[in-house]
Amino acid sequence: MVSRPLRRWKGERAAVRLRVREGLSSMLRSAEGIEVVGQAGSGEEAIATVAALAPDIVLLDLCMGGMDGVEATGHILRAAPYTKVVIVTTYETDADILRAVEAGAAGYLLKGSTRNELVQAVKAAVRGETVLTPSLAPKLFRARAPGEPPVLSEREREVLQLVSQGLTNADIGRRLFIGEATVKTHLLRSFKKLSVSDRTAAVITAMERGLLS
Structure with missing residues (x-):
């Protein structure tokens, strides 16, 4: 009722x-x-x-x-x-x-x-x-409770830094002179290391843990 x-x-x-x-x-x-x-x-x-x-x-x-x-x-x-x-x-x-x-x-x-x-x-x-x-x-x-900072490669950090600036995968590929598929590979590896599932969470987690400037 x-x-x-x-x-x-x-x-x-x-x-x-x-x-x-x-x-x-x-x-x-x-x-x-x-x-x-x-x-x-x-x-x-x-x-x-x-x-x-x-x-x-x-x-x-x-x-x-x-x-x-x-x-x-x-x-x-x-x-x-x-x-x-x-x-x-x-x-x-x-x-x-x-x-x-x-x-x-x-x-x-x-x-x-x-x-x-x-x-x-x-x-x-x-x-x-x-x-x-x-x-x-x-x-x-x-x-977000930070844990032990994960180890990102220099290229993975570069890719995430450009993501934080609003660049698309295609833009990042052109900036770093690598293929778009390679950009996606670096992002997926970063996601796994940071225990996240998307670009937004990856950037936020990396910034929080001092991995991005």
């Missing part, structure tokens, strides 16, 4: 989430080079929408109707590994940020971000760059 106050509260939450989605969509639709192809009101809907529309990037809230954003991120990336997921939320606790990054999110933004910050973050994520509201970086560093 669901009481009327509870039903009313749930309805109000759904209305708020809808207004937020419409607001984000409006900001992005007015930006050059960005096309908004769909919206979803829950984690389950987001997974289905990605499967149907194959977008380049998905903006997810941590708290949605049904499945939360972190769980939805994992499902989306397993089914569509080339889709980028950026978390956009009001939650900024250390644990929330760490969960999102470890799930494979390409970035984490707060809903208070300006239109320009949002647009630039979307474009950066599509280019393969790491997206993180600057004020959140210290929280993420604190949330």
